[in-house]
Amino acid sequence: xxxxxxxxxxxxxxxxxxxxxxxxxxxxxxxxxxxxxxxxxxxxxxxxxxxxxxxxxxxxxxxxxxxxxxxxxxxxxxxxxxxxxxxxxxxxxxxxxxxxxxxxxxxxxxxxxxxxxxxxxxxxxxxxxxxxxxxxxxxxxxxxxxxxxxxxxxxxxxxxxxxxxxxxxxxxxxxxxxxxxxxxxxxxxxxxxxxxxxxxxxxxxxxxxxxxxxxxxxxxxxxxxxxxxxxxxxxxxxxxxxxxxxxxxxxxxxxxxxxxxxxxxxxxxxxxxxxxxxxxxxxxxxxxxxxxxxxxxxxxxxxxxxxxxxxxxxxxxxxxxxxxxxxxxxxxxxxxxxxxxxxxxxxxxxxxxxxxxxxxxxxxxxxxxxxxxxxxxxxxxxxxxxxxxxxxxxxxxxxxxxxxxxxxxxxxxxxxxxxxxxxxxxxxxxxxxxxxxxxxxxxxxxxxxxxxxxxxxxxxxxxxxxxxxxxxxxxxxxxxxxxxxxxxxxxxxxxxxxxxxxxxxxxxxxxxxxxxxxxxxxxxxxxxxxxxxxxxxxxxxxxxxxxxxxxxxxxxxxxxxxxxxxxxxxxxxxxxxxxxxxxxxxxxxxxxxxxxxxxxxxxxxxxxxxxxxxxxxxxxxxxxxxxxxxxxxxxxxxxxxxxxxxxxxxxxxxxxxxxxxxxxxxxxxxxxxxxxxxxxxxxxxxxxxxxxxxxxxxxxxxxxxxxxxxxxxxxxxxxxxxxxxxxxxxxxxxxxxxxxxxxxxxxxxxxxxxxxxxxxxxxxxxxxxxxxxxxxxxxxxxxxxxxxxxxxxxxxxxxxxxxxxxxxxxxxxxxxxxxxxxxxxxxxxxxxxxxxxxxxxxxxxxxxxxxxxxxxxxxxxxxxxxxxxxxxxxxxxxxxxxxxxxxxxxxxxxxxxxxxxxxxxxxxxxxxxxxxxxxxxxxxxxxxxxxxx
Numbered sequence: 058x059x060x061x062x063x064x065x066x067x068x069x070x071x072x073x074x075x076x077x078x079x080x081x082x083x084x085x086x087x088x089x090x091x092x093x094x095x096x097x098x099x100x101x102x103x104x105x106x107x108x109x110x111x112x113x114x115x116x117x118x119x120x121x122x123x124x125x126x127x128x129x130x131x132x133x134x135x136x137x138x139x140x141x142x143x144x145x146x147x148x149x150x151x152x153x154x155x156x157x158x159x160x161x162x163x164x165x166x167x168x169x170x171x172x173x174x175x176x177x178x179x180x181x182x183x184x185x186x187x188x189x190x191x192x193x194x195x196x197x198x199x200x201x202x203x204x205x206x207x208x209x210x211x212x213x214x215x216x217x218x219x220x221x222x223x224x225x226x227x228x229x230x231x232x233x234x235x236x237x238x239x240x241x242x243x244x245x246x247x248x249x250x251x252x253x254x255x256x257x258x259x260x261x262x263x264x265x266x267x268x269x270x271x272x273x274x275x276x277x278x279x280x281x282x283x284x285x286x287x288x289x290x291x292x293x294x295x296x297x298x299x300x301x302x303x304x305x306x307x308x309x310x311x312x313x314x315x316x317x318x319x320x321x322x323x324x325x326x327x328x329x330x331x332x333x334x335x336x337x338x339x340x341x342x343x344x345x346x347x348x349x350x351x352x353x354x355x356x357x358x359x360x361x362x363x364x365x366x367x368x369x370x371x372x373x374x375x376x377x378x379x380x381x382x383x384x385x386x387x388x389x390x391x392x393x394x395x396x397x398x399x400x401x402x403x404x405x406x407x408x409x410x411x412x413x414x415x416x417x418x419x420x421x422x423x424x425x426x427x428x429x430x431x432x433x434x435x436x437x438x439x440x441x442x443x444x445x446x447x448x449x450x451x452x453x454x455x456x457x458x459x460x461x462x463x464x465x466x467x468x469x470x471x472x473x474x475x476x477x478x479x480x481x482x483x484x485x486x487x488x489x490x491x492x493x494x495x496x497x498x499x500x501x502x503x504x505x506x507x508x509x510x511x512x513x514x515x516x517x518x519x520x521x522x523x524x525x526x527x528x529x530x531x532x533x534x535x536x537x538x539x540x541x542x543x544x545x546x547x548x549x550x551x552x553x554x555x556x557x558x559x560x561x562x563x564x565x566x567x568x569x570x571x572x573x574x575x576x577x578x579x580x581x582x583x584x585x586x587x588x589x590x591x592x593x594x595x596x597x598x599x600x601x602x603x604x605x606x607x608x609x610x611x612x613x614x615x616x617x618x619x620x621x622x623x624x625x626x627x628x629x630x631x632x633x634x635x636x637x638x639x640x641x642x643x644x645x646x647x648x649x650x651x652x653x654x655x656x657x658x659x660x661x662x663x664x665x666x667x668x669x670x671x672x673x674x675x676x677x678x679x680x681x682x683x684x685x686x687x688x689x690x691x692x693x694x695x696x697x698x699x700x701x702x703x704x705x706x707x708x709x710x711x712x713x714x715x716x717x718x719x720x721x722x723x724x725x726x727x728x729x730x731x732x733x734x735x736x737x738x739x740x741x742x743x744x745x746x747x748x749x750x751x752x753x754x755x756x757x758x759x760x761x762x763x764x765x766x767x768x769x770x771x772x773x774x775x776x777x778x779x780x781x782x783x784x785x786x787x788x789x790x791x792x793x794x795x796x797x798x799x800x801x802x803x804x805x806x807x808x809x810x811x812x813x814x815x816x817x818x819x820x821x822x823x824x825x826x827x828x829x830x831x832x833x834x835x836x837x838x839x840x841x842x843x844x845x846x847x848x849x850x851x852x853x854x855x856x857x858x859x860x861x862x863x864x865x866x867x868x869x870x871x872x873x874x875x876x877x878x879x880x881x882x883x884x885x886x887x888x889x890x891x892x893x894x895x896x897x898x899x900x901x902x903x904x905x906x907x908x909x910x911x912x913x914x915x916x917x918x919x920x921x922x923x924x925x926x927x928x929x930x931x932x933x934x935x936x937x938x939x940x941x942x943x944x945x946x947x948x949x950x951x952x953x954x955x956x957x958x959x960x961x962x963x964x965x966x967x968x969x970x971x972x973x974x975x976x977x978x979x980x981x982x983x984x985x986x987x988x989x990x
Contacts, residue, residue, distance in 0.1 A: 086113020087141065089121070089170045089179040103153040103185060107168060111141035119178065121149060124167040128159025128187075128222070128251075130899055132980075139170065158252045161189040161222045190221040193249075195229070195279040195289040198256065203296045203822070203829060210260055213293050215277045217247070218254035225249055226282040229257045234273050246282075266751065267295070271302040271828045296829035298822065301839040305828070306788035315788045316341050316350065323756075323779025333358045335779075341789045343842055345870055347375030348789040366422040374791040377403040385416045390488050390505070390532045391455045391468045393434045395419045407444050413437040418457075432458045447476040457531070462569050466531035467491045470505075481512035490531050494568055503530040517546040528566040536565035551588035557581070575621055576606035584630070594634045600649070602626040602687075609693035613657065622656035624689050626664065644671045653685055655692055662703070675715040681708045694735050706733040723747045739764035754781040790844055795870040797840040799823065801832045803858065804877035807964075811875060818858070818878055824851040825865065843867055850876075857881060857965070859934055882935060882962035886970035887928045888942075890951075892977035898950040900977055908943040915939075922946075933962045942973055950978045 092106040111117050121137045132152045141147055153166060163186050170179040198214035219225055226248050233241040245257045259275075267273055275293040280286060306315070318340030325333040334357055341350035351371040357364040370383025378400070385397040399414025415435040417428060434457035442449025450473040457466045470488030477483070490503035505526035512519050521542040528536040538561065545555040562577040584598025605623040613622060628651030636643040647668045652661040664685025671678045683706040686692035695704045712727035725745040732738045743760040758777040765771075801818040802811050817836025822829055826848040830838040845867050852862045858878040865874065888907055904927035911918050913936060920943075923929045931940075941957040953975050960968050 086115070087111050087117045087119075087139075087170065087178055089168065089181055091168060091181045091183055093183060101155045103151075103155065103166070103183070105151040105153065105166075105183065107137070107147075107149040107151055109139055109141060109147040109149070109170070111143055111145050114143050116143065117141045117172070119170060119172040122169045122171055123151065123153075124169070125153060126159070126164045126166070128156050129164065129166065129185075130154045130156055132898065155185070155187060157190070157220065157222060159187045159222055160251065161187050163187075187222060189223060191223065191225060191281065192220040193225065193227065193279065193281060193288045194218045194220055195277065195291050197277070197291040197293045199293065200291075201294050201296060203298050204263065205298055205831065208262075210262055211295060213259045213261075213275050213277075215257045215279075215291055215293075216254055217249060217257060217279055219249040219251060222251055224251060228280045228282055228285070230278045230280070231259045232276040232278070233261065234267070234275075263295075263297075268297060271297050271299070271305055273297075298829045298831040300831055300833035300837065301841065302828060302830065303841045304794070304826075304843040306790065315786065317786050318784035319781055320784070321779055321781040323777055325775065325777040327775045328773050331358060332360075340784060341787055343787065343789060343794060345795070346793045347373060347791050348787075349373055350789065363421070363423065363425060365420070367420060369422050374789070376791055377405060381414075384422055385414055387414065387416065387436060389436065389438070389453065389455055390470065390486075391434075391457055391466065392533055393418065393436065393455070393457065395431075395433075396422050403443070408442060410440045410443045411438070429458075430460070432460045434458065447474075447482075449474050459531075462492075462567065463494060463496045464531075464568075465493045465495070467493075468532060482510070484509040488532065492529065492531050497568060499568075501529050503527045505530050505532055505534070517544065519544055528564055529568075536563060538562040553586045554584070555586070556583040574608065576604075576608060578605070579603040592635050592637060596632045598630045598632075600626070600628040600630060600651070602628075604689050606689055609689055612693035612697050622689060622693075624653065624655060624686070624692060626653040626687065627651045628664070642671075642673050645669065653687075655686070656689075675713055677712045677714075679708075679710050682706075691733075698734055704734060707731070721749055723749075737765040752783055754783065755779075756781070793845045793870070794842050795845065795867050795872055797825070797843055797865065797867060798871070798873045799825075799830075799838050799840075799876050800874075801836045801838065801860075801876045801878065804879055807879055809877050811877070815877075821858070821878065822853050822855060823860070823876065824853050825849075827851075855932075857883070857932065859932065879934060880964040881932045882964055883967040884931045884933060884938075884940065884960055884962060884970065885928065885967060886940065887926075887972045888923060889927070889972045889974055890977070891974050893979070896979040897977040898980055900948050900950040903948055906946060908946040910941045910943055912939040912941065913937070935962055935964045937961050940970070947975060951975050952978065 088110050090108040090110075092108060094104045094106060095102065096104065107121055109121070117139065119139050121139055123131055123135050123137075125131055130153065132154060137149050137151075139147060139149075163184060166183045166185065168181045168183075169177050172178055195215055195217045198216055202211060202213070204211060213231060215229055215231075217227055217229060226246070229245045229247070231243040231245075233243065243259050243261075245259070247255050247257065249255050273295050275295060276290065277292070278290045279288055281288050316339070318338075320338040321336070323335050323337075325335065327333065335355070337354045339350075339352040341348055349371065352369060353366075354368040355364050355366045367384055368386075370381055370385070372379055372381040379402075381399045383396065385393065385395065385399055387393045387399075393414075393416040395416045395418040397414060397416035399412065401410065401412035403410045413436065416433060418432045418434065419426060419430070434455065436453065436455045438451060438453035440449065440451035443451075450471065452469075452471040454467070454469045456468075458464075459466060468488055468490045470486060472484075472486040474484045475482065485508045486506070488505045490505070492501045492503065493499075494501065503526070505524075507522075507524040509522045510520065519542075522539070523541070524534065524537060524539045526532060526534050526537050530536065540558070540560040542558045543556070545553065547553050557580075559580045560578075564573075564575045566573075579601070580603070581601040582598055584596055586594070586596040603623070603625045605621045607621040609622060628649045630647065630649045632645065632647040634643070634645040645668075648665070649667075650663075650665040653664045654661050662685060664683075664687065666681060666683045666687070668681040669679065684703060686695065686704040691704050691706075708729070708731050710727060710729035712725075714723075714725050716723050723746070725747075726743065728740070728742040730738075730740045739762070741760070741762040743758070745756070745758045747756040748754060756777075756779055758775075760775045761773070763772045800811070801821050801823060802815050803818050804811075805814050806812070817834075818832055819834050819836055821832045821836070823832065823838060824830075825838075825840060826843075828840070830840070832838050847864050847866045850860075850863050850865055852859055857880060859881045860876050860878050865872075886909070888904065890902055905923055905925040907923040907927070907929075909921050909923075909929060909931075911921065911931060911933070918933075918938075919931070921929045921931045937959060939957055939959050942953055944953060944956060947953065953973055955973065958970060960970065962968060
């Protein structure tokens with residue numbers, strides 16, 4: 058009995074196995090093969106051939122079922138019939154489109170050969186890898202938004218579309234311009250599916266500063282997460298419509314200068330006895346022709362009789378001319394400072410400039426001393442290529458009466474610059490002087506020359522500066538010889554070498570001083586920078602320093618005219634720096650060590666210096682320790698205090714700079730400590746606080762310094778408090794400016810004259826120079842302080858009326874014009890779809906966004922698009938137009954046979970167009986059968 062049951066179980070098992078195995082062996086005798094004939098130049102289209110072969114003895118009837126993943130679309134039928142006699146073959150073409158909705162990665166297209174009972178006879182599959190596409194696009198829903206009232210809420214919409222084939226996370230940042238706090242940034246995040254879009258919306262109330270401008274811009278930037286990769290940006294213009302507006306200058310205008318009008322009052326207490334009151338300010342305003350700008354600074358200390366007024370002047374700018382009266386500061390080869398007047402002229406192309414001026418060398422503008430008591434001077438200078446960085450030349454003459462030397466100095470010369478090519482350039486100057494000494498009845502000539510160059514020879518960078526002036530030269534650098542030469546080169550694998558040599562000699566001479574000052578020095582630095590290893594960098598160098606001077610002879614119990622004292626040093630240096638990967642932290646450590654020969658010692662002495670620093674965003678810390686004198690001055694002061702010990706100096710500091718409350722409060726503070734023979738143990742510190750709002754700012758500054766050397770000491774505490782008032786900012790223009798007044802009216806009889814029957818147009822929008830105006834009750838608008846020039850008036854058709862576009866040319870201070878409105882006609886049209894759902898190819902019907910182009914005399918006038926109902930409306934002036942459908946805006950697999958129509962538009966009438974019929978392409982299935990040869 059058990060054996061019987063066991064044999065029965067084995068029989069049932071093999072029977073079931075046979076039922077599974079027989080279909081797998083395809084006993085029908087029909088096989089299926091998939092041939093991939095896709096061309097490489099047809100991306101996104103699969104061209105396949107399904108090959109069926111009946112190798113059996115019976116006729117086979119069935120069908121091939123094609124299963125495609127999401128985003129793939131079979132152009133032909135999903136099921137293809139198969140009817141093959143014994144020995145017959147069939148070749149079935151298959152064309153599959155990979156749409157933008159297909160997900161990236163590997164996908165399978167599955168082919169099932171089924172018999173009439175629906176059983177799977179054979180199965181094959183084709184693998185296709187969809188490349189990753191991360192294309193995104195951002196557009197402004199409404200590029201222009203109009204606001205009429207300060208109580209209007211502004212709604213900004215930005216549409217982000219995912220045109221790729223994978224779901225993506227995005228961040229959209231809206232930048233709102235606001236003078237209160239610089240720029241306000243609003244950030245929104247979202248996740249957008251494949252071939253989907255999302256509208257990001259920001260709502261805000263305009264600030265008073267925004268409402269002052271006739272137009273401001275909201276900038277939008279979109280980033281792809283998580284790498285913050287920017288993929289697009291858009292801008293929305295906010296038009297503040299009003300019947301009266303002032304001209305607004307662009308920030309990059311070549312003809313205007315922006316200025317902040319400010320007044321600052323402050324009180325400062327220095328130590329225990331000094332009190333200082335100060336008032337400063339600057340600002341300007343436009344005039345009908347040009348503008349005025351003024352700057353003032355007045356202060357008094359301990360209630361002195363006459364306050365000090367300096368850095369105070371008023372200037373008038375008109376065209377290229379500038380007239381200035383007040384304190385004049387001219388940093389030229391022979392500088393002039395004092396009260397006076399100057400004039401300058403710049404050509405319209407800013408290539409040539411002429412300037413001249415007269416200066417009474419008195420410090421305070423209201424000083425009671427006799428005019429010209431402290432000397433005077435005047436100058437003239439001309440330049441060609443003033444703003445040309447590659448080549449330019451200037452020439453000038455300066456005269457200065459010097460009551461201290463009892464001399465009249467004359468200085469004339471020229472500066473030039475020339476670029477030979479992108480690698481080599483040269484600057485130079487040559488000046489000649491002639492000084493007349495009244496008491497000595499002596500005339501002394503003098504000379505100064507200077508040359509600078511930079512260039513590259515086979516990746517070796519060279520630059521040098523050479524200057525010489527004679528001993529009695531009256532310019533800013535008297536009796537100077539200076540040679541400076543630098544060389545650097547990049548070596549193999551980011552190794553770099555450098556060398557710097559500086560030689561200077563200082564020996565000025567004066568007829569009214571019985572001195573013979575002589576000082577010279579030589580310094581050489583040469584080193585090697587190693588490639589960075591991770592976050593670390595390393596450099597080594599050799600330094601040679603020689604200093605010789607008679608300035609400190611008295612410190613060594615010798616006279617000034619005796620032999621100069623000399624100090625010579627030779628040092629090796631090493632510097633190590635580090636920065637974190639996120640660049641928020643950085644640190645450096647340097648070490649110098651070598652031997653030094655002092656003036657009164659026979660044998661060299663050891664000297665060294667260690668320096669270090671650390672920085673982290675708002676924090677900066679540094680320290681240094683020095684052993685041995687590095688300069689003659691340090692060694693001389695050590696001798697002055699009879700110090701036999703080696704000079705030492707310790708220095709440490711820490712500084713903090715941080716903003717709070719969205720940058721309205723700024724803290725700048727620091728501590729330092731110095732310890733050496735001259736100042737002793739000298740700690741110091743400061744704390745500066747500044748609070749800023751749109752209209753005012755308050756600041757509080759304090760500092761403390763203490764020093765206690767061997768002979769004396771002092772403790773100084775200073776505190777300063779003040780307030781700044783920020784008045785309305787102005788953009789100043791030196792040209793002529795006028796006002797444009799316009800009267801807008803409905804011209805019912807269409808004769809371009811305001812007469813009986815016509816009436817003013819209240820609340821009508823006019824676009825002038827890209828600024829929107831809304832007429833008042835009398836139909837008028839005003840555009841004030843507009844620079845002379847030509848401004849476009851663009852057409853805005855509204856309320857069934859339009860005006861002619863033109864250019865308004867402002868060439869007088871008051872310009873009046875009439876703007877007649879003409880009644881326009883209306884064209885209404887629509888689209889309809891016509892297709893058979895059984896035979897139509899797959900498509901995505903859309904009604905909104907279909908584009909129509911409107912032409913007049915074959916000239917494109919405007920584009921209009923259909924709404925969600927498939928309708929469009931256009932307002933046009935009287936005339937004949939051609940309205941043409943843009944087929945590129947149609948969905949895939951659709952077309953339109955009648956794409957254009959002519960229409961005669963008449964004023965005040967509505968023209969209804971016949972609907973544009975959009976048809977859908979139909980399926981086309983081809984099956985070919987072939988017998989075997």
